[in-house]
Amino acid sequence: xxxxSQHPSxxxxxxxxxxxxxxxxxxxxxxxxxxxxxxxxxxxxxxxTSNEGSKATYEQGVExxxxxxxxxSLTLSTLxxxxxxxxxxxxxxCSARVDRRETQYFGPGTRLLVL
Amino acid sequence: xxxxxxxQTEISxxxxxxxxxxxxxxxxxxxxxxxxxxxxxxxxxxFLIRRNSFDExxxxxxxxxxxxxxxxxxxxxxxxxxQVVDSAVYFCALSGTYSGAGSYQLTFGxxxxxxxxx
Numbered sequence: 001x002x003x004x005s006q007h008p009s010x011x012x013x014x015x016x017x018x019x020x021x022x023x024x025x026x027x028x029x030x031x032x033x034x035x036x037x038x039x040x041x042x043x044x045x046x047x048x049t050s051n052e053g054s055k056a057t058y059e060q061g062v063e064x065x066x067x068x069x070x071x072x073s074l075t076l077s078t079l080x081x082x083x084x085x086x087x088x089x090x091x092x093x094c095s096a097r098v099d100r101r102e103t104q105y106f107g108p109g110t111r112l113l114v115l
Numbered sequence: 116x117x118x119x120x121x122x123q124t125e126i127s128x129x130x131x132x133x134x135x136x137x138x139x140x141x142x143x144x145x146x147x148x149x150x151x152x153x154x155x156x157x158x159x160x161x162f163l164i165r166r167n168s169f170d171e172x173x174x175x176x177x178x179x180x181x182x183x184x185x186x187x188x189x190x191x192x193x194x195x196x197x198q199v200v201d202s203a204v205y206f207c208a209l210s211g212t213y214s215g216a217g218s219y220q221l222t223f224g225x226x227x228x229x230x231x232x233x
Contacts, residue, residue, distance in 0.1 A: 002162070032219075034220070036198035042225070043162075043206065043223045043224065043225045043226050044206070044221075044223050046220060046221070047168040048158070049220065091158060093158075093160065095160075095221075103150065103162055104150075104162075104210075104221055105162060105166050106152070106159065106161075106162070108157070108158065108159040109159060111158070
């Protein structure tokens with residue numbers, strides 16, 4: 001149980017294009033999903049917290065217009081990197097949990113390379 | 116503010132040795148949760164354990180064991196008889212009400228990279 005999937009696992013795109021990453025909880029309903037970014041050899045940096053049916057809460061310094069998050073259902077959240085630039089290249093990981101006192105389960109991550 | 120410190124950046128051990136990964140935390144919460152996650156080279160974070168702040172019992176799961184000491188704010192992780200497959204980055208994390216408007220967000224340590232040499 002507690003499986004979270006992410007798609008795609010790897011994406012290469014041209015500068016200026018938009019990229020959508022999907023995060024799905026496969027065997028449980030997630031009231032909250034989180035999006036993280038991880039640079040090489042560093043810890044995870046929380047980008048935003050997403051509750052089903054409401055607007056995402058972004059961490060300080062994260063541009064909400066650049067990183068669009070939608071949490072349309074209890075099993076799906078999407079992160080869209082708009083007008084991607086090479087500095088957006090990173091490893092993006094989502095997580096999901098049932099409620100606030102429960103464990104966060106992580107997806108396998110998406111490696112984004114912007115050329 | 117919450118903080119998690121993993122002072123060991125990298126550790127190398129020879130296969131079959133025991134190894135302990137340290138984790139020290141700071142929080143103002145009386146109720147909080149501690150976690151360990153494993154991140155192998157593939158990148159996925161694998162959940163290992165979750166501990167409630169009211170439960171100080173140590174836990175053993177196969178070759179893994181965890182020592183929770185509230186008096187020293189530590190939650191150390193020991194792998195006995197290490198194997199090459201244990202090579203990964205291990206993250207200690209903390210969640211509580213002070214981590215973000217009551218949302219129980221995770222505060223991660225910087226991680227410890229464990230290399231098990233055959």
